[in-house]
Amino acid sequence: MSAQTIASKLLRIDYPIIQAPMLGVTTPDMVAAVAKEGGLGSLPVGGLSPEITFQLIKETKSKTSKPFSVNLFAHEITTSVDIAELNTMQDFLETVFQEYNIPFERKEISDFTFYSYEEQIEILINENIPIVSFTFGTLNPDIIDRFKRRGTVLIGTATDVNEAKVLADSGVDMVVAQGIEAGGHRGSFLPDKPLPQVGLLSLLPQIVDAISIPVIAAGGLFDKRTIQAAFTLGAQVVQLGSIFIASDESAASDAYKEAVLHSNETSTELTRAFSGRWARGIRNDFMERMKTSGIPIPSYTYQNSLTAPLRAYARTYDLVDLISLWAGQSSFRSRRGKSSDIFRSLVQSLQL
């Protein structure tokens, strides 16, 4: 039995392919479509309230009886923030809001509400979620113990070898090796060092050599060649996100989908403009303005809350200028159509 087959059994799937959790893009319909085709659908609930987490899980379950994973943001909630920085950013955002006639409400420190992943754990346990993946950190040891006693499969996210070791030592079952090619937020979580920016081709075999649990390859994968290359480099499972952004089941706005479909390998860059955390997205006006402004960007999740009305507005009015267009370096390969068809054509090309 191949390493890929063993990992697939652990994940209760037919094919060693995961649909990446993409907050704001992945829907219960997308998760269910991939699950039905024999892949692992991932439902992103990072940073969401317990109520919405519960609703999304219920909705996904109503669409498929197959197992799927739920993805958390495993960071500590830091409430420390530089008030002056927050105010300068709000001054800047106010001018942007005004340009687009979006009502601007200045936020006081007490107006920010953040949910910790710890508030979501009870729901995941009650709902018998078989696979829990996470990014932005490690889970606290008590929570890992609880999951492990129940046989829950745990998947952490690493952007360098040290993070992979920390995750493996924490007791997770698998680690995602997130190459610099990947769209959306970087999972990086170890403090006091520059952001890891390692290409998957270099990162993946180094992580495979450093830990003894299965490794999931993520970043830049889009076809038979890239998936087979990831297996050659030692991955037991692959994770693809961007390929599903333009699909029928995606929650991406039409403008976002069009931007992705017309992107190329150099369309994206890393930015902290939208959320305060580094993430890869297609360059747009808001990213450029934030960069040229030179204004310090408040930390995640403060900046994320500040830009939320802007992003909601851009989504409603289908604008590309103000929305985060998270996408990876191979996102041009996304296509319209059913997620199930996209998934099935990957499987067929691989002759799995």
Place this chain on the structure above:
Amino acid sequence: MSAQTIASKLLRIDYPIIQAPMLGVTTPDMVAAVAKEGGLGSLPVGGLSPEITFQLIKETKSKTSKPFSVNLFAHEITTSVDIAELNTMQDFLETVFQEYNIPFERKEISDFTFYSYEEQIEILINENIPIVSFTFGTLNPDIIDRFKRRGTVLIGTATDVNEAKVLADSGVDMVVAQGIEAGGHRGSFLPDKPLPQVGLLSLLPQIVDAISIPVIAAGGLFDKRTIQAAFTLGAQVVQLGSIFIASDESAASDAYKEAVLHSNETSTELTRAFSGRWARGIRNDFMERMKTSGIPIPSYTYQNSLTAPLRAYARTYDLVDLISLWAGQSSFRSRRGKSSDIFRSLVQSLQL
């Protein structure tokens, strides 16, 4: 006959593996050692005077009768520079020079001497160099014609799909796809856009799909898995550089070799500090100081000339702080010993 075999025949080598041209690291001995083992050694002469170019070719020929390639810097010599910027940088460098008691000589505009690759062409033709590779641009059409009439194999360097197309259209025989993982200077040459920073896993298949000539994979390759992955992604030849930095034949200082041997996947970053062009090297004091100073960095090759005495000093006194430690994201795999042994063990692991 496999695609790799066809490409090898064109390059007159036994194995589809190129030793990357690394100015300041690669020596005639290294080129000869790789050539003798059946790989393609690349002699870097970018930016050097015609006299030194001639000497290095003669020296390499004295060590091997096998074919080898010569690598040029194919950029236009721009003499336009901001004098104020140049002076501010010299003020900054003067303080660094003084700290280390290095004699500082302020340069006037007339003190800078740059050699164009065009001055080296006659030598390459007279010396019957069978393979000419280049980076930083395209060769001028007349020069391409001259080489092609003689049957010289031409290899350009691309960091995105557009550059690969421009090179293929210019008439070169092969294109190096340089992933973001690669050590040393980025070959990027198309103006008016952000520096391409694409992971090889995403870049390589996209370049392979876009052009009809053979593609050489470069960046982050270090072992059987990474080389086989590159072939899976569509490369016909692979190019490795960092693996040879610590070898016996390398011109790297001992401190540089030690830094490479103790590097890991996150040790390097892109910097313009040393040359004015973006290049990947192991983080050190000079890179950090230049970054925190915030001083605008004059363009290549002005900055390169300004930092030359600093780098020469650091090399002489074996310091890591002031020298450019060019290295890729898999440079930890470099090792001491003969270049021939390093090359042979790659070939053996691949069972070629």
